[in-house]
Amino acid sequence: xxxxxxxxxxxxxxxxxxxxxxxxxxxxxxxxxxxxxxxxxxxxxxxxxxxxxxxxxxxxxxxxxxxxxxxxxxxxxxxxxxxxxxxxxxxxxxxxxxxxxxxxxxxxxxxxxxxxxxxxxxxxxxxxxxxxxxxxxxxxxxxxxxxxxxxxxxxxxxxxxxxxxxxxxxxxxxxxxxxxxxxxxxxxxxxxxxxxxxxxxxxxxxxxxxxxxxxxxxxxxxxxxxxxxxxxxxxxxxxxxxxxxxxxxxxxxxxxxxxxxxxxxxxxxxxxxxxxxxxxxxxxxxxxxxxxxxxxxxxxxxxxxxxxx
Numbered sequence: 211x212x213x214x215x216x217x218x219x220x221x222x223x224x225x226x227x228x229x230x231x232x233x234x235x236x237x238x239x240x241x242x243x244x245x246x247x248x249x250x251x252x253x254x255x256x257x258x259x260x261x262x263x264x265x266x267x268x269x270x271x272x273x274x275x276x277x278x279x280x281x282x283x284x285x286x287x288x289x290x291x292x293x294x295x296x297x298x299x300x301x302x303x304x305x306x307x308x309x310x311x312x313x314x315x316x317x318x319x320x321x322x323x324x325x326x327x328x329x330x331x332x333x334x335x336x337x338x339x340x341x342x343x344x345x346x347x348x349x350x351x352x353x354x355x356x357x358x359x360x361x362x363x364x365x366x367x368x369x370x371x372x373x374x375x376x377x378x379x380x381x382x383x384x385x386x387x388x389x390x391x392x393x394x395x396x397x398x399x400x401x402x403x404x405x406x407x408x409x410x411x412x413x414x415x416x417x418x419x420x421x422x423x424x425x426x427x428x429x430x431x432x433x434x435x436x437x438x439x440x441x442x443x444x445x446x447x448x449x450x451x452x453x454x455x456x457x458x459x460x461x462x463x464x465x466x467x468x469x470x471x472x473x474x475x476x477x478x479x480x481x482x483x484x485x486x487x488x489x490x491x492x493x494x495x496x497x498x499x500x501x502x503x504x505x506x507x508x509x510x511x512x513x514x515x516x517x518x519x
Contacts (some may be wrong), residue, residue, distance in 0.1 A: 212276045212354065215347045219272040222343035223265045225336045230258045230265075240333040246486075247328050253479065264298075267291055268344050275351040281359060285518075292352055293507065297464025298472065299345035305427040306338045312419040363517050364456050368441065369448025371517075376443045380512045384443045387505035388436040394470070394498035397491060398429035408491025428469065432499065435462030439506045442513050459510050467503020470496050 232239055234255050241247055247254055271292060274280040280288075356363075376384075397408065402425035406414050413421075438458035441447060447455075474496040477488040488496075 212351060215351050216272045216276045219344055219347035219351065220269050222340045222347065223268050225340040226265050227262055229333065229337065230262045234258045234262075240330045242328070242330060245328040250480070257479075268295060268348060271295060271348060272351060275348070275355045280355070289514075293460065293464045294468050295348065296345075296352075296461055297466070297468030297503070299341055299348075300461045300465045301424075301427055301431060301469055302338055302341045303345045304430075305424055306334075306342065308427070309420045309423045312423055316419045360518060363514060364451075364453040366452055367448065368445050368450045368452055368455065371442075371445050371452070373445070375516055376509070376512055380509050381443050383505055384439050384509045387502050387509070388440060390498060390505070391432050391436045391466075391502040394466075394495045394502065395429050395432040397495040397498075398425045398432065402426040402429060408489055410487060410489050410492065412486040413488075413492070428466075428499070431462055431465040431469075432502065434458050435466045435503065435506050438462050439509050443509055456513075459506070463503050463507040463510055465503075466499050467507055470499025470501075470503055474500055 229240060233241070238248070271288075274283060274288060400407065401409065402422050404422070435458075438455045439462075441450070441455040442452070442459060474493070477493055477496055
């Protein structure tokens with residue numbers, strides 16, 4: 211089973227990596243004539259090269275999770291990239307099928323940037339389909355690996371956790387991060403409901419059903435991350451098994467922190483059109499997600515380290 215899952219994870223990286231390498235080499239396959247991706251070829255070549263390396267990380271993780279030597283790797287050296295991979299892939303696993311279903315009901319809509327399509331529709335289906343296979347295969351491998359190495363961490367029920375397991379500092383941090391999370395969560399709910407406040411002119415122009423689904427998904431991830439970490443830190447719902455909030459905290463903090471950081475990085479890229487520049491509110495939502503996700507992940511790290519000990 212592990213060999214099959216490893217093969218699936220590795221093969222699922224090929225569509226994305228192949229497209230990125232083709233674009234770095236100068237090909238315009240899947241890129242419309244007026245796409246904003248053609249505005250700065252040098253910058254896009256650098257970004258495409260970086261994302262190729264990121265997806266190759268999936269191959270490394272798949273090998274690590276299925277080889278005997280992988281059990282000897284230090285916890286943080288595996289946990290950090292696995293958490294990041296989970297965070298970047300999980301929102302796609304949740305959101306893309308909903309986007310397809312919504313588009314099927316509402317009618318096909320182009321993925322756009324400022325009113326212009328920036329990639330042909332088939333690219334999204336191929337790439338995101340590959341991401342979903344990567345996520346499911348790699349996630350299953352990680353669960354099997356963690357079962358063999360750390361099954362004691364999620365054993366038992368929340369009420370059986372030691373009352374002082376996380377400590378005062380961790381509890382204060384979890385509360386502060388959860389309060390901070392209200393800002394990006396509120397903004398995403400606002401935008402998912404159709405409000406234009408705080409959005410750039412280009413973002414208002416290119417809103418499709420995909421946009422509304424994504425905003426709702428991101429709001430959901432913020433809420434899930436905060437709720438799951440608070441459950442573990444304060445031992446809420448004592449009859450609940452530890453595994454469920456632990457999984458939600460792992461996936462939620464990764465989705466919030468990593469996507470927030472990714473969007474903040476994208477927003478910092480130089481642009482030629484002032485109408486496409488992200489607003490202060492958009493930057494606030496990205497930064498708020500990144501900070502919230504990282505703080506909550508820090509609380510989760512304390513829980514895992516002390517529970518593991």
